[in-house]
Amino acid sequence: MTTFSKKQLPLPPGSLGLPIVGETISYLRDPGRFIEQRQQRYGTIFKTHLLGQKTIVLIGAEASRFLFTNEGQILAMTNPLSFEVLLGAGSIGMKNGISHQNLRKQLSQAFQPRALAGYAFIMEEITRSYLHKWERLGTITWYSELKKYTLDVACKLLVGVDTASDENLEKVYETWGEGLLSVPMRLPGSKFDRAVHAREQLLAKIDQVICQRQQNPALNQDVLGILLQARDEEGNCLSLEEVKDNVLALLVAGHETLTSALTSLCLLLAQHPEVLKAARAEQEQLGFIEPLTQENLKRMTYLEQVLKEVLRLTPPVVRSGSREVIEACEFGGYLIPKGWNVHYQIQETHQDQNVYTKPERFDPQRFAPERAEDKKVFSHIPFGGGIRECLGKEFARLEMKLFAALLIRNYQWELLPEQNLERDLLPFSRPRDGLKVKFCRRSH
DSSP states (O other): OOOOOTTTSOOOSBOOOBTTTBTHHHHHHOHHHHHHHHHHHHOSEEEEEETTEEEEEEESHHHHHHHHHHBTTTEEEEOOHHHHHHHOTTSGGGOOHHHHHHHHHHHHGGGSHHHHHHHHHHHHHHHHHHHHHHHHHOEEEHHHHHHHHHHHHHHHHHHOOOGGGOHHHHHHHHHHHHTTTSOOOOOTTSHHHHHHHHHHHHHHHHHHHHHHHHHSTTSOOSHHHHHHHOBOTTSOBOOHHHHHHHHHHHHHHTTHHHHHHHHHHHHHHHHOHHHHHHHHHHHHHHOOOSSOOHHHHHTOHHHHHHHHHHHHHSOSSSBOOEEEESSOEEETTEEEOTTOEEEEEHHHHTTOTTTSSSTTSOOGGGGSTTTOTTOSTTSOOTTOOGGGSOTTHHHHHHHHHHHHHHHHHHEEEEEOSSOOOOEEOSSSOEETTOOEEEEEEOOO
């Protein structure tokens, strides 16, 4: 990659906004509208100033390819200070270079096919219990219920803890999660200060579980158990600090994003009864084989298309984390200056009319083999890509598919009137009023 001087290439079009704050206020007020307006005005590459950093926004599959293939060379992961403090220095999102590669290899052992096969039974058990609970309730605000469900699955499969019997753990986790995008100033009683205290409580809980595991190593085969036993090629194990920091990182990755994705699935199926009917027809054609093993789930090809389309149309995370430019370079005929940040946009990339036919439509058939509209590399990136592609991608896909299969087989739901279904995009995409529905068992 050739480097460039400011004299040779222009900066991308755009505005840096006001001194110090840049365009941050406009962005946080409505990130979707902010990006849409600037894309219409400047195109798929533009400059701005967000969260204290001069930033270049990149949109599209080619932009994603540029970022994914150059990370670790001319780009490096960077995070807000709040993330660094609350996730911890040992978590994978804070690592770069060789230390990132080595840690990723060790963490990946928890998401190998054999490990996933062991998780499916517990996922199914928890899913059925929540579906029965919602049937009893009759009317639910689904987003908040799905948050409890995904946290239950994550805690059980990550650290072997049952949140249903520990309501305080749920509250502590919520306090910690709310601080991730807060102003990182430890004023007494501030959101960030409360989150730091919550992190300490969560680490104490994980410490307690680790102590039990060390006394009885074969007690649970969950993610924590696998990480405690993981070894790299030279036989080195993770430090206890690395284990704890990464369990916290996996908790947020395996909980918040899945809550968003499942909420979108439930909403889109309610809004598109013809898709729901086709998904049910596939289930009936296959026969209700139980338990829902990975082999059984692989046969649900139309349901797979539905889930891909949910993640395309309403990705849980609308933009990536930041990358710092560590060597000035060029993209699209413009200078990408050293010291600036770059962002790639997931949602806008998924709306590219050059890739997707009528991209605003919910159309699972676009992923049928005869159409395969996502064949362009990096045009479908709900899990990111490159060296930082989501480690738990297959864990998430398993949970989504298992949940969807049990839901559409046995239950029906309808949207309650007079609710706001517009999406709030930060920190994770969700319907503004939480998705209120009437929920009941189907009569076959």
